[in-house]
Amino acid sequence: MRNRKRTTERGKTPAHIMLRAAREVKLNNKSIRGAGTDYDIPERTLRRFLQKVTDEELYGTNELPTTAVGYIKKRQVFSDDQEKQLEEYILKAADVYFGLSPKQIRTFAYEWAVSLKIKFPDSWNTNKCAGQDWFTYFIKSLSICTPEATSLARASGFNKHSVGNFFKNLKTVLHRLQIGHQDIYNMDETGITTVQKPDRIVARRGFKQVGRITSQERGTLVTLAIAVNAIGNSIPPYFIFPRVNFREHMLSGAPPGSAGAANQSGWMKKEHFLHWCQHFVKHTGCSKERPVLLFLDNHDSHLSIDSLDYLKENGVTVLSFPPHCSHKLQPLDRSVYGPLKKYVNTACDGWITSHPGSSMTIYDDPKIVAVALPSAITPKNITAGFKVSRVYPFNECVFSEDEFLPSYATDRPLIEQAKDDEIDRKPNNSPKPKISQDTSPQPGTSRDYSEILNADSSMPKTSEINPPLEEKTPEKQIIKNINILAKEDTELNTQKKNSQSI
Structure with missing residues (x-):
């Protein structure tokens, strides 16, 4: 059942209230019945929680316990934190224009569950992907969209460097x-x-094809x-x-x-x-x-x-x-x-x-x-x-x-610019003034406007052109996986060519 409605109000005590009541019992020597009355918690519920809670949680400073409180969702494969990580990964992949389809998400979820060595339904092993019921529940906070076809040139062209120069x-x-x-x-x-x-x-009901x-x-x-x-x-x-x-x-x-x-x-x-x-x-x-x-x-x-x-x-x-x-x-x-x-x-x-x-x-x-x-x-x-x-x-x-995230996966126009920038910065014992000999109009300015541009204006540093992504971010992992696949394809093609030449 994909949309089962809750039929009881039991087990809804917040986790921080449960931990506070447990500390009253363990640290302040209060009775279980008294603490349950003060915090509106059934005595048997509080007693079961005291058997599960650890000393680190009781004597620690955290407001929320790591011990599960209330009813645990039946057949929940991933924990809430793991589902949140998976959701962030999917959103970042869509942000860099490498979004995943529903079938790919289900396959990825199965492979991730296998790598984590967690328990999942037997049907996942049979189909080698997560079930439709799991995906229907997981996708409630997301949306399935039809993406607009975007060329590689458009994805890489809209970057900080180009847009910054335009506004300058x-x-x-x-x-x-x-x-x-x-x-x-x-x-x-x-x-x-x-x-x-x-x-x-x-048009008339029941007819899908209408002209x-x-x-x-x-x-x-x-x-x-x-x-x-x-x-x-x-x-x-x-x-x-x-x-x-x-x-x-x-x-x-x-x-x-x-x-x-x-x-x-x-x-x-x-x-x-x-x-x-x-x-x-x-x-x-x-x-x-x-x-x-x-x-x-x-x-x-x-x-x-x-x-x-x-x-x-x-x-x-x-x-x-x-x-x-x-x-x-x-x-x-x-x-x-x-x-x-x-x-x-x-x-x-x-x-x-x-x-x-x-x-x-x-x-x-x-x-x-x-x-x-x-x-x-x-x-x-x-x-x-x-x-x-x-x-x-x-x-x-x-x-x-x-x-600007889609440009991080390619940055094709910026690589050559960064190399030219490094060459221009090499020390020269006899510096000579740069004189622009080309009077033809350049893309981005007219002949009239080119007169007010500074010909000696240096380009920004490589780090300014393509700032490094923060460590352990999902988008960096996506780009790293793409680069690894591209490298493996290149090595495979090289091996095939060598074997053919032999």
């Missing part, structure tokens, strides 16, 4: 420009397809570029259609002031980004007398020389997010594009219902965006995105240690 650069830019929140912009692209993800519907009409099996992508500022305003959107040539009729029904372009892939390219920059300058009215700050992601289409020169001439300072960090740092990703996709799906459902027998095309996407965009790109959503990413108001201490 942002602080320098804000100090130099002295601009308000109305002049801080974020631009990003997203994809709008002709096949929506249908909303939930009400909803869509235009096609697979949709065609149209890129939508949006720019917003920290005050909650936005400029008209920019569309990129998957066609060879752009025609004005493609923007029929689009939000007022929209612009567009076309290429075979429908993705943002360098020449289209230059056109978007002109669209941005036109609607923001920025200039060298009225500078603005523009946040971009690290896509190569945003780093063309012509585009950065044009932005520099019009008083736009570009600061890019670290690679694979936009899911945490980009305001549009945090609070705008999620609601936008939801409203687009709802608008597509309405269009399909209003046009039975017709298929949606890429020329209908601007009309869909015109319906969905006002509900998603509200000042409340925009300002919430800037606030939660701490881009504005500025706050470089927003992310907790747990959010």
Whole structure:
């Protein structure tokens, strides 16, 4: 029985009360009946406890006894402390993106019980894993979730070093420009397809498979570029259609002031980004007398020389997010594009219902965006995105240690940086000043902003880049186990290659 309800109130005396009553009897020579009356404990219960309690507990200073008090849970395999350790291990494994499935947890619990040499049901030996009843009881304090697929680059890219450098650069830019929140912009692209993800519907009971009409099996992508500022305003959107040539009729029904372009892939390219920059300058009215700050992601289409020169001439300072960090740092990703996709799906459902027998095309996407965009790109959503990413108001201490845990298991971008740092610190009898010969724009800054960076700025120490984990922590043990498995695989592959060569 997995959810047995307690039918008696007996055996609920707290452990510290039992120990206090036992000390009254043993140390103060009080009668068992008198101590039981004073502490509201049955005489027979207190007498049984006195037979089990040890002298170390009686004469010690601990408030809680180690001797069991009350009813012991039947067939409890692990103690409460052991279950707590297992729970912490599972949570830390999930924090570093190496979470365990229910089947893996049951297998791990069985192997751990064998190693601890504790008593467990015979069915565990038969199935080589813990039972479903044990797992159902154990999982009550946890949750089974469907994880989001996260690439190794994203897990290792979001680390203290990259995020710290970004906020350091942002602080320098804000100090130099002295601009308000109305002049801080974020631009990003997203994809709008002709096949929506249908909303939930009400259907007949007993039918698990219920359909909803869509235009096609697979949709065609149209890129939508949006720019917003920290005050909650936005400029008209920019569309990129998957066609060879752009025609004005493609923007029929689009939000007022929209612009567009076309290429075979429908993705943002360098020449289209230059056109978007002109669209941005036109609607923001920025200039060298009225500078603005523009946040971009690290896509190569945003780093063309012509585009950065044009932005520099019009008083736009570009600061890019670290690679694979936009899911945490980009305001549009945090609070705008999620609601936008939801409203687009709802608008597509309405269009399909209003046009039975017709298929949606890429020329209908601007009309869909015109319906969905006002509900998603509200000042409340925009300002919430800037606030939660701490881009504005500025706050470089927003992310907790747990959010950086996935990077501890890899730290791939930081290893080479640490080696270069050690090489730079080697003593040199004839030091020479460092002169930067590369004038090309670097990821993370525009050509304009690169002028205010210090070329001799030394990188932090290795311990600052990757601080050592505390001893005996579950996450360190997880990473150690992963490294051991990787080392064993490497040695096995080497042995196979040697045997083949022989």
